[in-house]
Amino acid sequence: SAVISQKPSRDICQRGTSLTIQCQVDSQVTMMFWYRQQPGQSLTLIATANQGSEATYESGFVIDKFPISRPNLTFSTLTVSNMSPEDSSIYLCSVGGLAGAISTDTQYFGPGTRLTVL
Amino acid sequence: GEDVEQSLFLSVREGDSSVINCTYTDSSSTYLYWYKQEPGAGLQLLTYIFSNMDMKQDQRLTVLLNKKDKHLSLRIADTQTGDSAIYFCAESSANAGGTSYGKLTFGQGTILTVHP
Numbered sequence: 001s002a003v004i005s006q007k008p009s010r011d012i013c014q015r016g017t018s019l020t021i022q023c024q025v026d027s028q029v030t031m032m033f034w035y036r037q038q039p040g041q042s043l044t045l046i047a048t049a050n051q052g053s054e055a056t057y058e059s060g061f062v063i064d065k066f067p068i069s070r071p072n073l074t075f076s077t078l079t080v081s082n083m084s085p086e087d088s089s090i091y092l093c094s095v096g097g098l099a100g101a102i103s104t105d106t107q108y109f110g111p112g113t114r115l116t117v118l
Numbered sequence: 119g120e121d122v123e124q125s126l127f128l129s130v131r132e133g134d135s136s137v138i139n140c141t142y143t144d145s146s147s148t149y150l151y152w153y154k155q156e157p158g159a160g161l162q163l164l165t166y167i168f169s170n171m172d173m174k175q176d177q178r179l180t181v182l183l184n185k186k187d188k189h190l191s192l193r194i195a196d197t198q199t200g201d202s203a204i205y206f207c208a209e210s211s212a213n214a215g216g217t218s219y220g221k222l223t224f225g226q227g228t229i230l231t232v233h234p
Contacts, residue, residue: 041226042225109153110160
C-alpha cells in the first residue's frame with residue numbers, strides 16, 4: 001500500500017467561495033482519482049486525475065465546478081468552486097497502479113476531507 | 119452500466135458471525151473488493167477476491183464468490199465491537215476490450231452494528 005494524506009482534513013466554508021483540497025502520496029502512482037461521498041451515501045467518482053493533461057470527468061461533473069490538477073505522479077488537487085450547501089460532502093482521493101499492488105484496479109484511499117458549506 | 123447492490127444494515131451480537139452480501143452486474147469484473155470505513159475515516163482495503171476464485175480466507179474474514187449468480191459475500195467470524203463500520207463492496211470495471219482501466223464501482227455500503 002502507500003501513505004496517502006489529504007489537506008485539509010475538514011473545513012467549514014461560506015457559500016460562493018472555493019476550496020482546494022490537496023492529495024499527496026509517498027510513492028509514484030499511475031492513477032489518482034477523486035470521489036465525493038455525500039452524507040449517508042456511497043462513493044461517486046468525480047474524475048480521474050491525469051498527470052500532465054486534463055482530468056477525465058464522469059457524467060454530471062464538469063471542470064468549471066471541480067478543476068483538478070496533477071502536476072506529477074505523487075500529487076493532485078481538487079478545487080470545489082462557487083460552493084453551495086449541496087457541496088457539503090466528504091471528498092476522497094484514491095490512488096491506483098501502485099507497484100506491488102494486487103492489480104492495476106486496486107485503489108487505496110486517503111483519509112478524506114470533510115467539507116461543510118454554510 | 120455497472121451496478122452494485124448491498125443491504126443497508128446489519129446488526130449482530132459480539133462473538134457471532136456477520137455475513138454481508140453484495141450483488142453486481144458486470145460479468146467482466148476481474149477483481150472484487152471489500153472496503154471498511156470507520157466513522158470519520160477514509161476507506162480501508164479489507165480484502166479482495168479474483169474473479170476465477172470461489173472462496174478466499176484471510177484470518178477472520180471469508181469471501182465467497184458465486185460468479186454464476188454474481189453474488190459476493192463477506193463473512194466476519196467472531197465479530198467484535200471494533201468491527202462496527204460501513205462495509206463497501208466494489209467491482210473493477212473493464213473497458214470494451216476486456217482490460218481494466220482502473221475504475222471501481224461501489225455498492226451503497228452496509229452499516230454493521232455490533233452489540234456487546
